[in-house]
Amino acid sequence: MTAPRGRPRKDGRGRPAKSSGTDMRQAILDAAEGLFARHGFYGVTTRQVATEAGVDTALIHYYFGAKRELFDAVFLRRAEILNSERSASMNAYEAANPGTMTPLGVITAFIDPLIERSMTGGPGWKSYFALVAQVNNTPTWGGETMHRFFDPVVHQLVDTLKRARPDAEMADLYWCYQFLTGAMMLTLSETGRIDQLSEGLCKSSDLEAVRARLYRYCAAGLEALA
Numbered sequence: 001m002t003a004p005r006g007r008p009r010k011d012g013r014g015r016p017a018k019s020s021g022t023d024m025r026q027a028i029l030d031a032a033e034g035l036f037a038r039h040g041f042y043g044v045t046t047r048q049v050a051t052e053a054g055v056d057t058a059l060i061h062y063y064f065g066a067k068r069e070l071f072d073a074v075f076l077r078r079a080e081i082l083n084s085e086r087s088a089s090m091n092a093y094e095a096a097n098p099g100t101m102t103p104l105g106v107i108t109a110f111i112d113p114l115i116e117r118s119m120t121g122g123p124g125w126k127s128y129f130a131l132v133a134q135v136n137n138t139p140t141w142g143g144e145t146m147h148r149f150f151d152p153v154v155h156q157l158v159d160t161l162k163r164a165r166p167d168a169e170m171a172d173l174y175w176c177y178q179f180l181t182g183a184m185m186l187t188l189s190e191t192g193r194i195d196q197l198s199e200g201l202c203k204s205s206d207l208e209a210v211r212a213r214l215y216r217y218c219a220a221g222l223e224a225l226a
Contacts, residue, residue, distance in 0.1 A: 025063050027053045030124060033074045037127035040134055041071055072145075075135070078128045079149040085113040086153050090160050101164035103226070104219035110157045111184055111215060118188055119207050126190065133189035136181065161222065168226035176222045187214060 031052035035044045046067050050057040064070040086109075093109040094101060117125045135142045158173045190204040202209065 024053075024055055024059060028055060028060055028063060028070070029074055029077055032070055033077075033124060033131065034127045036071060036074060037131040037134070041067075046070065074128075074131070075145065075149055078125070082114060082117070083150065083153045085117075086110055087156055089113050090156060094160060094163070101160070102219070103161060103164055103222045104215060106157065106160050106164050107180065107218050107222070108215045110153075111180075111218075112211070114184070114188060115207050115211055115214075118190075129185070129188035130190070133185040136185050165222070165226045168222075172225040173222070176218070176225060179221060180218045183214065183218060 028049060032044070032049045035048055035052060044067075046060050047057050049070070050060055060070060064073050089109040089112065090106065093105055097105060114129070118129055135145050138145075154177060158170070158177060161173050161176070162168060162170065187204070187210050192204050194202045194204050
């Protein structure tokens with residue numbers, strides 16, 4: 001006998017069977033990610049997520065708990081990938097350039113994995129970056145969320161920049177990150193603002209144009225301060 005649609009098959013202990021449970025869990029995360037990216041945390045209900053994912057609302061509570069726990073699971077899923085890739089990218093850059101690192105090289109190693117994911121990873125990554133940009137600009141709880149999910153790799157960036165520019169003040173490096181993350185997340189959210197502003201001369205979806213400019217822009221600001 002098969003399980004009803006939207007309900008996981010159970011194993012001998014009454015838990016969801018691994019294959020169906022994994023598929024449904026990912027479907028819920030995908031649906032929630034898209035909805036949160038379009039409407040924000042407060043503009044989405046678990047019922048809407050369930051409808052989008054094609055599952056019962058009770059299944060969301062079964063796998064994730066309340067809406068905030070679902071949101072955190074959405075945030076964590078891709079944050080772990082990005083943190084790992086950015087950390088590895090900075091480590092590889094430093095290993096290949098002992099004693100000769102530049103702010104441009106460090107910043108490129110930090111940002112480029114995000115650009116690459118946005119260019120090649122499909123619509124889920126586009127939604128995720130739009131969501132992170134929202135959270136990064138949410139005063140009430142955005143800072144705390146970014147702190148929980150991204151601080152270790154950001155500290156690695158700041159420490160690596162300090163090794164590249166030992167004379168730089170730590171306060172200046174943290175301010176540089178503040179300005180860098182604003183430019184980076186606005187760019188990755190691809191709002192279309194620059195398309196309208198430039199009357200089509202520039203396109204927010206042109207991430208190769210971003211690559212040719214964003215890293216040098218951020219590095220030049222750091223050099224000016226350091």
